[in-house]
Amino acid sequence: MKIIRSIKVMQDYSGAEKKKGKKIGFVPTMGALHQGHLSLIKRAREENNSVVVSIFVNPAQFGPKEDFKKYPRDLQKDALLCKKNGVDVIFYPSAKAMYPPEYKTHVNVQDLSSVLCGKSRPGHFQGVATVVAKLFNIVGPTRAYFGQKDAQQATIINRMALDLNLPVKVRVLPTIREKDGLALSSRNLYLSQEERKEAVVLSEALKLARKLIRAGEKKSAAIIAAMRKLISSGRNAKIDYISIVDAKTLKPVPNISGKCLIALAVWIGKTRLIDNTYAS
Amino acid sequence: MKIIRSIKVMQDYSGAEKKKGKKIGFVPTMGALHQGHLSLIKRAREENNSVVVSIFVNPAQFGPKEDFKKYPRDLQKDALLCKKNGVDVIFYPSAKAMYPPEYKTHVNVQDLSSVLCGKSRPGHFQGVATVVAKLFNIVGPTRAYFGQKDAQQATIINRMALDLNLPVKVRVLPTIREKDGLALSSRNLYLSQEERKEAVVLSEALKLARKLIRAGEKKSAAIIAAMRKLISSGRNAKIDYISIVDAKTLKPVPNISGKCLIALAVWIGKTRLIDNTYAS
Numbered sequence: 001m002k003i004i005r006s007i008k009v010m011q012d013y014s015g016a017e018k019k020k021g022k023k024i025g026f027v028p029t030m031g032a033l034h035q036g037h038l039s040l041i042k043r044a045r046e047e048n049n050s051v052v053v054s055i056f057v058n059p060a061q062f063g064p065k066e067d068f069k070k071y072p073r074d075l076q077k078d079a080l081l082c083k084k085n086g087v088d089v090i091f092y093p094s095a096k097a098m099y100p101p102e103y104k105t106h107v108n109v110q111d112l113s114s115v116l117c118g119k120s121r122p123g124h125f126q127g128v129a130t131v132v133a134k135l136f137n138i139v140g141p142t143r144a145y146f147g148q149k150d151a152q153q154a155t156i157i158n159r160m161a162l163d164l165n166l167p168v169k170v171r172v173l174p175t176i177r178e179k180d181g182l183a184l185s186s187r188n189l190y191l192s193q194e195e196r197k198e199a200v201v202l203s204e205a206l207k208l209a210r211k212l213i214r215a216g217e218k219k220s221a222a223i224i225a226a227m228r229k230l231i232s233s234g235r236n237a238k239i240d241y242i243s244i245v246d247a248k249t250l251k252p253v254p255n256i257s258g259k260c261l262i263a264l265a266v267w268i269g270k271t272r273l274i275d276n277t278y279a280s
Numbered sequence: 281m282k283i284i285r286s287i288k289v290m291q292d293y294s295g296a297e298k299k300k301g302k303k304i305g306f307v308p309t310m311g312a313l314h315q316g317h318l319s320l321i322k323r324a325r326e327e328n329n330s331v332v333v334s335i336f337v338n339p340a341q342f343g344p345k346e347d348f349k350k351y352p353r354d355l356q357k358d359a360l361l362c363k364k365n366g367v368d369v370i371f372y373p374s375a376k377a378m379y380p381p382e383y384k385t386h387v388n389v390q391d392l393s394s395v396l397c398g399k400s401r402p403g404h405f406q407g408v409a410t411v412v413a414k415l416f417n418i419v420g421p422t423r424a425y426f427g428q429k430d431a432q433q434a435t436i437i438n439r440m441a442l443d444l445n446l447p448v449k450v451r452v453l454p455t456i457r458e459k460d461g462l463a464l465s466s467r468n469l470y471l472s473q474e475e476r477k478e479a480v481v482l483s484e485a486l487k488l489a490r491k492l493i494r495a496g497e498k499k500s501a502a503i504i505a506a507m508r509k510l511i512s513s514g515r516n517a518k519i520d521y522i523s524i525v526d527a528k529t530l531k532p533v534p535n536i537s538g539k540c541l542i543a544l545a546v547w548i549g550k551t552r553l554i555d556n557t558y559a560s
Contacts, residue, residue: 137446
């Protein structure tokens with residue numbers, strides 16, 4: 001397994017692979033790899049000749065008061081996991097190489113970026129869309145793999161790739177969860193023991209929503225109210241948002257119909273966690 | 281020579297060429313081809329194995345009150361010129377294929393897009409950067425060719441290609457002029473005979489600026505004042521802007537030093553023309 005730091009070397013590697021007719025599977029990450037990432041790597045391994053994982057804690061997608069500095073970084077551990085899981089290349093660029101002082105370009109996916117998490121994290125999805133466009137151009141993947149846990153991100157990247165005619169297939173794979181239901185996230189590392197227990201409330205609220213829908217509830221407001229009540233009973237939980245939206249447009253729907261996404265963000269102490277499920 | 285209308289067919293063509301190790305030279309145009317475009321095609325022909333010319337009157341770069349509808353279109357004539365000049369493929373997509381109803385993505389090159397022509401044409405350079413990013417991803421060129429006549433456009437596209445790590449070399453070639461100095465432009469077709477004569481005032485003003493600089497004038501304000509006086513003496517000429525800026529940042533410079541761009545936009549009757557020169 002290679003660790004490539006240079007953008008030019010990475011582009012040359014991809015160019016050479018593609019000239020040989022090889023398919024490149026790409027998993028963009030911010031490191032702190034967990035089973036969620038590994039499920040993406042596994043699929044990339046199955047479907048392609050070459051697997052590239054990028055590890056880049058992208059400053060452009062963090063707000064000024066967010067956790068850019070304390071975001072977990074452990075290249076050694078990540079590299080070991082990548083090697084064990086059959087990764088061919090880790091692309092590990094510096095922020096300076098990705099955003100030199102004269103940098104000026106931003107990619108925006110309108111409407112989709114300003115709702116849900118985009119409301120609480122202005123600029124976040126511009127940072128995500130821009131870095132992923134860059135990474136796609138550097139790594140030149142045949143297929144790129146994202147987790148359903150970041151549903152809005154996946155929707156935005158899929159839209160961007162289609163809109164900018166990026167010759168890459170975007171694959172979105174199911175959220176991987178702990179036994180108790182908590183969605184895997186690098187940010188779970190921030191939780192204290194007590195908070196970790198309470199964090200299960202996100203997936204519990206989604207379970208409740210699915211149960212209500214199965215029982216015939218159609219009104220988004222009623223489902224959200226029940227979820228809100230459940231979450232508010234926790235000691236450290238503070239709701240950022242709970243929304244039921246059309247899965248494609250991310251616009252709120254008053255009633256469950258067609259493919260809907262139930263998405264929520266909840267602060268557990270000082271840690272903001274997200275989760276979602278489809279109600280279709 | 282092929283005329284390809286489908287994005288997918290164009291991407292497949294480029295993919296196949298690149299697999300064979302061929303270099304693709306790309307000249308993006310809005311059609312109404314003139315000697316300026318042909319000089320780009322000629323250079324592309326010399327430097328690459330395959331030459332692709334796109335013809336697409338991009339609605340996203342026209343303001344609501346601009347000349348999108350009346351912009352000259354003549355595919356037959358353009359195709360003949362392309363064939364004569366050794367073009368391999370004309371890429372001729374529809375606006376509907378380029379911007380389907382669910383389209384949402386925009387590329388912005390900040391600072392560079394809001395000055396000079398960007399001031400009089402808000403949104404114009406976002407439209408340009410976005411369509412060129414798309415075209416680069418569709419055509420997959422090794423090299424892309426632009427005219428110095430659209431200096432700001434060339435600067436923005438060069439910046440965008442670097443920032444987004446697009447694996448393409450951006451080449452900017454000298455402005456081609458009529459005998460009397462008028463820069464070639466598809467929009468010259470709009471001019472009446474009288475206006476055509478008067479339009480020479482743009483290049484005359486640039487000549488005057490160079491003459492003043494050669495004579496030792498350093499102050500931008502003095503040079504601009506002299507240019508303004510010359511242009512204002514015309515019957516149908518109305519100045520949009522005259523600016524002297526740093527060639528890289530496009531920020532106004534009070535004094536000529538380093539590589540400066542002298543750029544102007546002038547209305548001749550109802551036709552807005554641009555021109556520029558370097559003062560270095």
